Amino acid sequence: MTTRELxxxxxxxxxxxxxxxxxxxxxxxxxxxxxxxxxxxxxGRSFRIGIxxxxxxxxxxxxxxxxxxxxxxxxxxxxxAVDPTSPFSGGALLGDRVRMxxxxxxxxxxxxxxxxxxxxxxxxxxxxxxxxVLDAFGRDCIIIETVGxxxxxxxxxxxxxxxxxxxxxxxGDAIQIMKAGLMEIADLFCVNKSDREGADRLVMEIETxxxxxxxxxxxxxxxxxxxxxxxxxSDWVPLVVKTVATTxxxxxxxxxxxxxxxxxxxxxxxxxxxxxxxxxxxIVELTEExxxxxxxxxxxxxGRLNELVEQVLDGSTTPYRAAEAISRDVLAAG
Ligand SMILES: Nc1nc2c(ncn2[C@@H]2O[C@H](COP(=O)(O)OP(=O)(O)OP(=O)(O)O)[C@@H](O)[C@H]2O)c(=O)[nH]1
Ligand SMILES: [Mg+2]
Numbered sequence: 309m310t311t312r313e314l315x316x317x318x319x320x321x322x323x324x325x326x327x328x329x330x331x332x333x334x335x336x337x338x339x340x341x342x343x344x345x346x347x348x349x350x351x352g353r354s355f356r357i358g359i360x361x362x363x364x365x366x367x368x369x370x371x372x373x374x375x376x377x378x379x380x381x382x383x384x385x386x387x388x389a390v391d392p393t394s395p396f397s398g399g400a401l402l403g404d405r406v407r408m409x410x411x412x413x414x415x416x417x418x419x420x421x422x423x424x425x426x427x428x429x430x431x432x433x434x435x436x437x438x439x440x441v442l443d444a445f446g447r448d449c450i451i452i453e454t455v456g457x458x459x460x461x462x463x464x465x466x467x468x469x470x471x472x473x474x475x476x477x478x479x480g481d482a483i484q485i486m487k488a489g490l491m492e493i494a495d496l497f498c499v500n501k502s503d504r505e506g507a508d509r510l511v512m513e514i515e516t517x518x519x520x521x522x523x524x525x526x527x528x529x530x531x532x533x534x535x536x537x538x539x540x541x542s543d544w545v546p547l548v549v550k551t552v553a554t555t556x557x558x559x560x561x562x563x564x565x566x567x568x569x570x571x572x573x574x575x576x577x578x579x580x581x582x583x584x585x586x587x588x589x590x591i592v593e594l595t596e597e598x599x600x601x602x603x604x605x606x607x608x609x610x611g612r613l614n615e616l617v618e619q620v621l622d623g624s625t626t627p628y629r630a631a632e633a634i635s636r637d638v639l640a641a642g
Contacts (some may be wrong), residue, residue, distance in 0.1 A: 358468030386442035475504030
């Protein structure tokens, strides 16, 4: 099937075409740009929710309940489960099928699993682009699940409008949360497994921490352009919501808070500001990607490269001067 035919099926609402286009976007950078360009006018309507937290915190269980709650409210749902440790991407992982049984048979739900850093040398995350496809597909809510293991959750926070940090009584005290950098990315905290002992203590600790942070002025905020934006965003104080994902307790309240955060983003202008920032970094990234791909396809550059390699070998130039010479040639050629 040609890309054009796939796009036509996608527009007609075919889930199969949607899945195929996601694979294209993940694995075929040359075609991806054309596909995403085609889909761009259909994007921008979905609400993207990031769910992150330590392994086993109950994220998948929570995502299933949250997805179902969205469905109860008449919204279509897309779920992207990002596994930073798995080399397997594409189809749905068996684990998620087992964990989200009620959603797999619902035509209003689309579930996708993807790997981020399975490849040798670190495969760049395409989470945002996969969400873009779901957005163009017309999903009202997109829920992105990822286990918090350092850098990955930062990518997710970048791809989501609202980020929920899921913690459990056994995940340690609030100081550790602060140290792990989770304080910075959380728009909401969810204390899951609150049927277990220690949940109320954790809620109190997080609330204290959030309160302290809200009262501490950040000196950078008043000077830089970035700082002004941060001020605008920082008048949102993250709430702590208690849940029991296995029974669904607290999930409706969590979705209420997510909706409130979305309204806050829209009302304060922060949403537009986020969009502006994300468009800017997207253009920068795409330009760099485009240049990198294009550069060594030019016979002129490869010819020049071979020449310069010999010159470095015979001692008449250095790699540094060679790189500068090639860059100047490319820029001059336009
Ligand atoms: N007691 C209790 N158990 C829960 C709760 N939520 C989830 N669990 C259980 O915790 C275990 C892990 O749940 P998952 O939803 O797979 O957790 P996860 O965070 O997605 O795990 P990874 O994706 O592997 O990091 C499962 O056995 C769940 O049934 C809860 O609120 N209370
Ligand atoms: Mg999970």
